[in-house]
Amino acid sequence: MIWNRERECMPRTQLRELQLAGLKWTVDRAYERVPFYRAKMDAIGLRPQHIKTLADVKNLPFMTKQDFRENYPFQNFAVPKEKLVRIHASSGTTGKPTVVGYTAKDLEMWTELMARIVCQAGVTPEDTAQIAFSYGLFTGAFGLHYGLEKLGCAVVPIGGGNTEKQLMLMEDFGTTVLISTPSYALYLAERAEELGIDIQKRLRLRVGLFGSEPWTEEMRGQIQDRLHILATDNYGMSELIGPGVAGDCEAMAGMHIAEDHFLAETINSETGEVLPLGEEGELVFTSLDKEALPVIRYRTKDISVIDYTPCSCGRTHARMRKIFGRADDMLIIRGINVFPSQIESVLLSTAGVGPHYQINVWRRNYLDELEVLVEFTDDSMLDNYKKLDALTAHLKERLHNVLGINVKLRLVEPHTIERTTVGKAKRVFDHRNDPE
Ligand code: ADP
Ligand code: ZN
Numbered sequence: 001m002i003w004n005r006e007r008e009c010m011p012r013t014q015l016r017e018l019q020l021a022g023l024k025w026t027v028d029r030a031y032e033r034v035p036f037y038r039a040k041m042d043a044i045g046l047r048p049q050h051i052k053t054l055a056d057v058k059n060l061p062f063m064t065k066q067d068f069r070e071n072y073p074f075q076n077f078a079v080p081k082e083k084l085v086r087i088h089a090s091s092g093t094t095g096k097p098t099v100v101g102y103t104a105k106d107l108e109m110w111t112e113l114m115a116r117i118v119c120q121a122g123v124t125p126e127d128t129a130q131i132a133f134s135y136g137l138f139t140g141a142f143g144l145h146y147g148l149e150k151l152g153c154a155v156v157p158i159g160g161g162n163t164e165k166q167l168m169l170m171e172d173f174g175t176t177v178l179i180s181t182p183s184y185a186l187y188l189a190e191r192a193e194e195l196g197i198d199i200q201k202r203l204r205l206r207v208g209l210f211g212s213e214p215w216t217e218e219m220r221g222q223i224q225d226r227l228h229i230l231a232t233d234n235y236g237m238s239e240l241i242g243p244g245v246a247g248d249c250e251a252m253a254g255m256h257i258a259e260d261h262f263l264a265e266t267i268n269s270e271t272g273e274v275l276p277l278g279e280e281g282e283l284v285f286t287s288l289d290k291e292a293l294p295v296i297r298y299r300t301k302d303i304s305v306i307d308y309t310p311c312s313c314g315r316t317h318a319r320m321r322k323i324f325g326r327a328d329d330m331l332i333i334r335g336i337n338v339f340p341s342q343i344e345s346v347l348l349s350t351a352g353v354g355p356h357y358q359i360n361v362w363r364r365n366y367l368d369e370l371e372v373l374v375e376f377t378d379d380s381m382l383d384n385y386k387k388l389d390a391l392t393a394h395l396k397e398r399l400h401n402v403l404g405i406n407v408k409l410r411l412v413e414p415h416t417i418e419r420t421t422v423g424k425a426k427r428v429f430d431h432r433n434d435p436e
Pocket of ligand 2: 249250251256311312313314315
């Protein structure tokens with residue numbers, strides 16, 4: 001089903017007109033009301049009236065997460081504080097968090113957008129949706145919550161963690177939709193299996209909406225097989241609005257970007273140069289109708305490709321391919337670029353090892369060393385060194401083929417790698433700059 005046909009299936013010429021009007025409105029307001037934007041534009045002699053076409057967006061300066069931090073908490077806002085009705089902030093494990101605000105109109109827009117995202121993932125008003133994201137400053141839970149309610153389904157706001165209770169309510173309430181991080185979905189499957197819950201017989205789950213952290217197609221496959229659901233992807237970030245920027249449709253061939261609210265570009269991460277349509281690069285977004293916090297050319301660090309070809313579902317908005325990784329997650333090991341997603345793809349497509357892994361990078365004797373820990377799945381392996389050795393050698397070879405470097409591989413016993421039950425999974429630990 002299509003939530004808002006007029007918007008989602010808008011002819012692209014009309015969409016571009018809407019985008020241009022939104023871009024001009026955003027730049028005007030940002031220049032008039034936010035000293036940060038005014039200073040950045042003045043520094044290069046750019047005035048709002050110089051933005052005449054959509055292509056002119058490339059003349060505007062970029063902004064990064066750092067710009068949010070430096071203007072902590074409210075200096076980038078384009079409305080007085082009394083106009084705000086909600087404030088969120090991103091995790092910010094170190095230093096000040098990045099703070100974002102919403103007017104009543106912004107919240108309405110976000111809710112509408114989220115209803116669209118859940119609808120295109122196949123959720124209907126008859127569904128019961130369990131939100132296993134943590135409620136709080138994090139945008140994920142609230143975003144999905146209001147969107148699902150708007151669509152008309154029953155929301156179970158259990159929040160993050162509490163896995164056994166999650167499973168109990170899922171069974172007792174007949175939950176059909178799961179909202180969580182992909183890593184938590186896998187953990188739920190694992191706990192259910194351990195507790196002897198027959199997922200197919202006792203649970204009624206049918207669709208999952210997963211996001212907030214990178215996950216590979218292989219991970220999608222495992223979640224689908226183990227939870228017996230359709231595992232859909234959705235993407236967003238608090239700086240822009242929260243979840244709702246893009247999401248899978250029934251065609252499952254890339255996530256439709258809400259182009260009526262956000263202008264998307266892909267750039268070369270190193271040079272900042274705008275890439276031709278269809279080339280892989282860093283995603284950059286500009287908000288088109290946000291009141292409280294206009295965002296101009298925000299560099300996401302997320303690597304993807306945008307596909308402008310028509311989708312079989314009838315929606316006209318472009319689709320972004322699943323995020324390949326973040327520019328700043330890329331590890332440089334002895335000069336070779338390695339994305340954690342490449343490692344995940346290999347591990348999750350190898351029989352005999354589970355989906356839980358950890359990546360460590362060390363510098364020993366001035367040389368970088370990449371160590372991958374992964375659990376073997378079959379307990380009987382413990383007594384069978386030959387089998388363990390063979391599996392280790394097989395994985396090392398596969399990783400070498402994909403990454404082009406030697407990896408130190410350690411198979412560990414099932415359940416020894418820590419699971420993330422609340423928040424985003426952390427799997428990569430770079431120890432190269434640790435104090436001695
Ligand atoms: P939120 O609080 O909405 O998760 P954050 O600002 O904390 O927003 O994090 C946003 C980042 O999370 C994105 O820039 C991206 O790196 C990652 N992310 C969010 N959704 C996805 C997704 N579906 N796939 C891959 N990465 C994602
Ligand atoms: Zn589609």
